[in-house]
Every structure is written in structure tokens, then in C-alpha cells.
Amino acid sequence: MKILCCIKQVPEKDARIRVASDGAWIVEEGISWAISECDRYAVEAALRLKESIGGEVCVLSVGDDKASKGIKEALAMGCDRAIHVQTDAVARADAVTIAKVIARAAKDEQFEAVFCGVQSDDLGYNAVAPAVAELLGARHMQIVLSVEPVGESALKVSHELDNNLIETAEISLPAVLGVQTGIYDVRYASLKGIMSAGSKPQTRYSLEDLGLSEAELAPKVTIESLAVPERTHQAEMIEGDPATMAHTLVEKLKTQAKVL
Amino acid sequence: MAKKILVVAEHRDGALKGITKEALTAALQVADDAAEVSAVILGQGVDALADELASWAPGGVVLFEGSEVEQYTPEVYVKVLGDFIKESGAELVLTGNSYQAIDYFPRLAAVLDAPLVPDCTAIESDGDKLVFVRKVMNGKLDARCTVNGEGPTLVSLQQGAFPPSGAPGGGAVEKKAVDAGGIEPRKILSIEPGETGEVDLSEAEIIVAGGRGVGDEEKFKLVFDLAEALGGAVGASRPPCDSGWVESFRQIGSSGQVVAPKLYIALGISGAIQHLVGMRGSQCIVAVNRDPNAPIFQEATYGLVGDLAEIVPALIEAVKESQEA
Structure with a gap:
């Protein structure tokens, strides 16, 4: 099976995020970047599907040099080859615009199964997988919990619905799946994987190579400003050394909140 | 507009x-x-x-x-x-x-x-x-x-x-x-409730929940210890369940259980919306976190900033003292 997984480099979860001087983006220098958490599960899901049914896994990322690092890591984890769309132009773009770039880069290859993380840790749209599916004319499923092949032309996929319900459906290929976190133990790159990652084939495209028009790339949503959220409510902060804090809290829980 | x-x-x-x-x-x-x-x-x-x-x-x-x-x-x-x-x-x-x-x-x-x-x-x-x-x-x-x-x-x-x-x-x-001409929907095989496990957190009056900030499976024992001291149940946000530190039926939030206890103590939980929607209805919320800017402090009644490894044992001690008094 021809399998694709899409990954994005994002600020690490513990990164100290500061707003840049233009007020509309973050200071990118001096923070660590990593593959977005859900996307690691997308890589794992892609590799597991290949291991169960055969074929190849290609990893795709859109971004500048930071994306190269993520691609290298995915190749070290076991992906066979990579597509890197080298651009910083869509870093702040809306989900549909990002999906257009991914879909265009993937279209000619006719991947049968495409895995994305359900949501990125930076812009958090929760939206790229279904939009890519539409643009590729594929089926999709979002918030995916499990995937198993049904013959050569379908997948049995479970996903989360509201109210803690889980729906299982059979969907025909091609399909784009947005993978939830926590569904597998994600593998680490082996030493052998790391050694061989550099020699695996990488296709590099610029936005011009993809032939996307300016109109297609014009952002539909513009981030005008970023700010630390205004506090509508703030907890009563309890201060002091740990023992003092603990005693003060227990006292307040008994006498003020009356919950102990 | x-x-x-x-x-x-x-x-x-x-x-x-x-x-x-x-x-x-x-x-x-x-x-x-x-x-x-x-x-x-x-x-x-x-x-x-x-x-x-x-x-x-x-x-x-x-x-x-x-x-x-x-x-x-x-x-x-x-x-x-x-x-x-x-x-x-x-x-x-x-x-x-x-x-x-x-x-x-x-x-x-x-x-x-x-x-x-x-x-x-x-x-x-x-x-x-x-x-x-x-x-x-x-x-x-x-x-x-x-x-x-x-x-x-x-x-x-x-x-x-x-x-x-x-x-x-x-x-x-x-x-x-409905005109769904030419559209062939997917074949739905089943819709079933997710794992709920033995613990019905919705009935608990006190819940102590741990998040990613707890650190690892071993340190998660602190969450259980505080819950035990308070006679409460143990919950978690998504990351500890994803990482296998605790059973997934303990998950509280949009993908897990929705709870509204009298007292909810959030340890090392930053306060992602997916978690908040599952515990916002609690009567009194205590948040303990290393990051003073964690969004959970905007939901909490009381907030404590610091290291869980120091604060939680002190809390257990203070709870026991107050019970003996």
C-alpha cells in the first residue's frame, strides 16, 4: 500500500512562548522545535499499517529548515522516503490553505492511505485531515483511535464521537485519517534508522514547483494579533513555603470553601 | 455586525x-x-x-x-x-x-x-x-x-x-x-460507549487528578497518596492516560468522564480546554502547577505554584493533621 504521513514542526510543549514585536507571531529564535505530538502518532500509525500489509511510507512536511529536522526523525523512525515542501509562507496560514499545499504535493503520487495528526500543537485547527481529503477526493475520518486493513481496498477505522462514544466504520480507499494521541506506543528511532535516514530519498518542492496560484495561497484567515489571554477569573493564589501553603490551603478548604 | x-x-x-x-x-x-x-x-x-x-x-x-x-x-x-x-x-x-x-x-x-x-x-x-x-x-x-x-x-x-x-x-x-444524489456514505459498523472501567468518577465527592506535569508513572503515586489521604478518587487528564501511567478510564475531559465533585484537585494539569470541559462544574477547584501562567489557574478557586514533589507530601501531612485535630 502507498502510505503517506504528514508532520509539522511546532514549538516544544514546554517552550517559553513570547509574542514577536510585530504582535502577530511568536519569537521563533531560542526555542526548541519538535514534531507535533499527534503527528508522531500519525507516523506510528503509517508504519504499523505498512508492517501489517506491506508497501511504503512516505513522510511529508511543509516548512523551512525546521521541517528538515522532523523529516529526518521520521525517516529514522522507519519512513522510506520524504517530500519536503520548502516554504515558510504558510506557517501562519489557515487550515484550508495548508491543506491545498499538502494535497498538491501529494496528488500525483496517488497515496492510498494518508495519516495526519488530528491537531497540531501550535495553531491547533483540528482541521487539516478532512480538508486534505476533500481536495484529494478521498474519504476521511478525524480523531482516529484504531486502524486495520480490510483487504486491499478498505480500512476499518474507529474514532471518537462526543459523549465518550466510539464509532467504527469501514471506509474505502483512498482515505485521509486524523490520528489521536495515545493510541499506540510510538517507537523511537533505532541507531540503524538514524544511520540510514540521511541516505533515504527526499523530494523537495518549492511553492512555485507545485504551481499553486497566488489566489490559491492567499490566506483566508489572518492572525491580526497574539496575546496572553486576558484573565477573566484568577485563582486565589496561596503563597509561602510548601508546609505553609499546605496548611493555609487545608484551612481554607475547611472554613472558606467548606468542602472538607 | x-x-x-x-x-x-x-x-x-x-x-x-x-x-x-x-x-x-x-x-x-x-x-x-x-x-x-x-x-x-x-x-x-x-x-x-x-x-x-x-x-x-x-x-x-x-x-x-x-x-x-x-x-x-x-x-x-x-x-x-x-x-x-x-x-x-x-x-x-x-x-x-x-x-x-x-x-x-x-x-x-x-x-x-x-x-x-x-x-x-x-x-x-x-x-x-x-x-x-x-x-x-x-x-x-x-x-x-x-x-x-x-x-x-x-x-x-x-x-x-x-x-x-x-x-x-x-x-x-x-x-x-435530502438530496444526497450519488453520495455513498461510509459503512458504519458500530457506535459504542468508550471504556469506563470500574471507577465511576461522576459519583466521587473528592477527586485528585494528575496531568503531564506529574512527570512519570512512578511520581503519579503522589496523586494516589493524596487521594487516599482525602478519601477521594483518582482522575487524570489525557497525557498520563496516553503515556500509560494510569488506566484510560480515569481520563476526565471531552474524551473521558465529565465530573462535578465538591473538591477537585488538579496536580500538574495545565488546563487544556479538552480537560476543562470535563471538570469545570466542580464546586471548588485547587490547582497546583509549576507554571504560574498555566491556564488552569483561571479556572481554579485556589492556586499553588511550585514543585509537586514538595507540595503534595506537605498537603498529605496537613490533611492528616487536620483529620486528627
Whole structure:
């Protein structure tokens, strides 16, 4: 099976995020970047599907040099080859615009199964997988919990619905799946994987190579400003050394909140 | 602020979802004229829900009825709603950011080639433009966004962001047949409740929950120790369950259990919305976190900043002392 997984480099979860001087983006220098958490599960899901049914896994990322690092890591984890769309132009773009770039880069290859993380840790749209599916004319499923092949032309996929319900459906290929976190133990790159990652084939495209028009790339949503959220409510902060804090809290829980 | 607004309703088990009423509330707030707020609902045998919806949508309700929409599938929803939105001339299309919306709304945006603003927490006006506020960078920042171009804008609203007002009354219901010509929906095999396990957290009066900030499986024992001292149950946010530190049935939030105990103690939980929606109803919330800017402190009654390894043992000690006193 021809399998694709899409990954994005994002600020690490513990990164100290500061707003840049233009007020509309973050200071990118001096923070660590990593593959977005859900996307690691997308890589794992892609590799597991290949291991169960055969074929190849290609990893795709859109971004500048930071994306190269993520691609290298995915190749070290076991992906066979990579597509890197080298651009910083869509870093702040809306989900549909990002999906257009991914879909265009993937279209000619006719991947049968495409895995994305359900949501990125930076812009958090929760939206790229279904939009890519539409643009590729594929089926999709979002918030995916499990995937198993049904013959050569379908997948049995479970996903989360509201109210803690889980729906299982059979969907025909091609399909784009947005993978939830926590569904597998994600593998680490082996030493052998790391050694061989550099020699695996990488296709590099610029936005011009993809032939996307300016109109297609014009952002539909513009981030005008970023700010630390205004506090509508703030907890009563309890201060002091740990023992003092603990005693003060227990006292307040008994006498003020009356919950102990 | 906005002219024609369409709300896409959602229902399950014979009831309108709360987030649908929240979306209607948002629509009525941003509408220039309440008469321009209309709603659409898809289903079979949901006449009563359409009537209820009409009391919220002065501009009227369109009910798409048919066996094809008795059960949600993104294929049919996208086809029916895509055609209807084009025909309706709606400027703004609102819905609650449910898991169902996460599944089909982005695809609808791609079909319409429309701006999509997911999981919006506020809508403001700046002159003649609407400004949509949403969380980015894992909730650390608010992004204020505007949209460009002609045609409809699709916005999903974060659960709880627009507390429902009263229904203004007044709309009529128009029924339409579903035209899902040529669309073959997926084959749904089953819909079943997720794992709930032996612990029904919804009954617990005291819950001590741990998050990613607890550190690892071994350190998670501290969470159990404090729960034991308080006679409470142990819960968790998503990361500890994902990492296998605790059983997944302990998960509290949009993918897990929804709880409302008397006392909720959040240890090393930063406060992602997916967790907050599962515990916001608690009577008293205590948050302990290393990061003084963690969003959880905006939900909590009491906040303690510091290292769990120091604070939790001190808390256990203080609880025991107070019990002996």
C-alpha cells in the first residue's frame, strides 16, 4: 500500500512562548522545535499499517529548515522516503490553505492511505485531515483511535464521537485519517534508522514547483494579533513555603470553601 | 455586525445539544438583526427538535429529513450542507465545536473554499469587520483573527464560550427532502460507549487528578497518596492516560468522564480546554502547577505554584493533621 504521513514542526510543549514585536507571531529564535505530538502518532500509525500489509511510507512536511529536522526523525523512525515542501509562507496560514499545499504535493503520487495528526500543537485547527481529503477526493475520518486493513481496498477505522462514544466504520480507499494521541506506543528511532535516514530519498518542492496560484495561497484567515489571554477569573493564589501553603490551603478548604 | 447567519444544529438521542444553543446565542449576539438568524438541522423524526430550534432562530429553520441523515455521516452532511449554504447566501455559518463538527466542518470549508475559524472563544467587532478569537500554542496565547474574501465564513465555537441566553422565539420550520444524489456514505459498523472501567468518577465527592506535569508513572503515586489521604478518587487528564501511567478510564475531559465533585484537585494539569470541559462544574477547584501562567489557574478557586514533589507530601501531612485535630 502507498502510505503517506504528514508532520509539522511546532514549538516544544514546554517552550517559553513570547509574542514577536510585530504582535502577530511568536519569537521563533531560542526555542526548541519538535514534531507535533499527534503527528508522531500519525507516523506510528503509517508504519504499523505498512508492517501489517506491506508497501511504503512516505513522510511529508511543509516548512523551512525546521521541517528538515522532523523529516529526518521520521525517516529514522522507519519512513522510506520524504517530500519536503520548502516554504515558510504558510506557517501562519489557515487550515484550508495548508491543506491545498499538502494535497498538491501529494496528488500525483496517488497515496492510498494518508495519516495526519488530528491537531497540531501550535495553531491547533483540528482541521487539516478532512480538508486534505476533500481536495484529494478521498474519504476521511478525524480523531482516529484504531486502524486495520480490510483487504486491499478498505480500512476499518474507529474514532471518537462526543459523549465518550466510539464509532467504527469501514471506509474505502483512498482515505485521509486524523490520528489521536495515545493510541499506540510510538517507537523511537533505532541507531540503524538514524544511520540510514540521511541516505533515504527526499523530494523537495518549492511553492512555485507545485504551481499553486497566488489566489490559491492567499490566506483566508489572518492572525491580526497574539496575546496572553486576558484573565477573566484568577485563582486565589496561596503563597509561602510548601508546609505553609499546605496548611493555609487545608484551612481554607475547611472554613472558606467548606468542602472538607 | 453580521447579516445572514446560519447555525448548524446538532442533536443526539432525541435532544438538541447544548453547544447548538450556545451557537444560537452567539449568532443572536453578533447579528445586526435577529430576524437574520436561521438554523438548519438534519435528521429523521426530529420534528420536535426543529420546533425547539425555531424558538431560537427568528429567521426560521430548515429541516432536512430523510433516512440518509438518520445517522451522521460526513459524506452526506457535507453534500447537503454545502449545497444549502451556497443556496442560502449565509455570510456566517456557526456551529458548536463538537467532535462531530471536527470531523466534517473542515471538509465543508474545503468544499466551499471558505475561511474556517475552528474552536472560537469570542467574536468581537472592529469597525465593519468581525474579529474571531481562538486559542493557539496549546492555549498559551489568544489569536485575534479576521477573514478575507467573499462568501461564507465557517466558525466553530468552543464549548462553554457562549453561555446560552433565553430563546427569543419566532421562527418557522421548513422541511426539505435530502438530496444526497450519488453520495455513498461510509459503512458504519458500530457506535459504542468508550471504556469506563470500574471507577465511576461522576459519583466521587473528592477527586485528585494528575496531568503531564506529574512527570512519570512512578511520581503519579503522589496523586494516589493524596487521594487516599482525602478519601477521594483518582482522575487524570489525557497525557498520563496516553503515556500509560494510569488506566484510560480515569481520563476526565471531552474524551473521558465529565465530573462535578465538591473538591477537585488538579496536580500538574495545565488546563487544556479538552480537560476543562470535563471538570469545570466542580464546586471548588485547587490547582497546583509549576507554571504560574498555566491556564488552569483561571479556572481554579485556589492556586499553588511550585514543585509537586514538595507540595503534595506537605498537603498529605496537613490533611492528616487536620483529620486528627
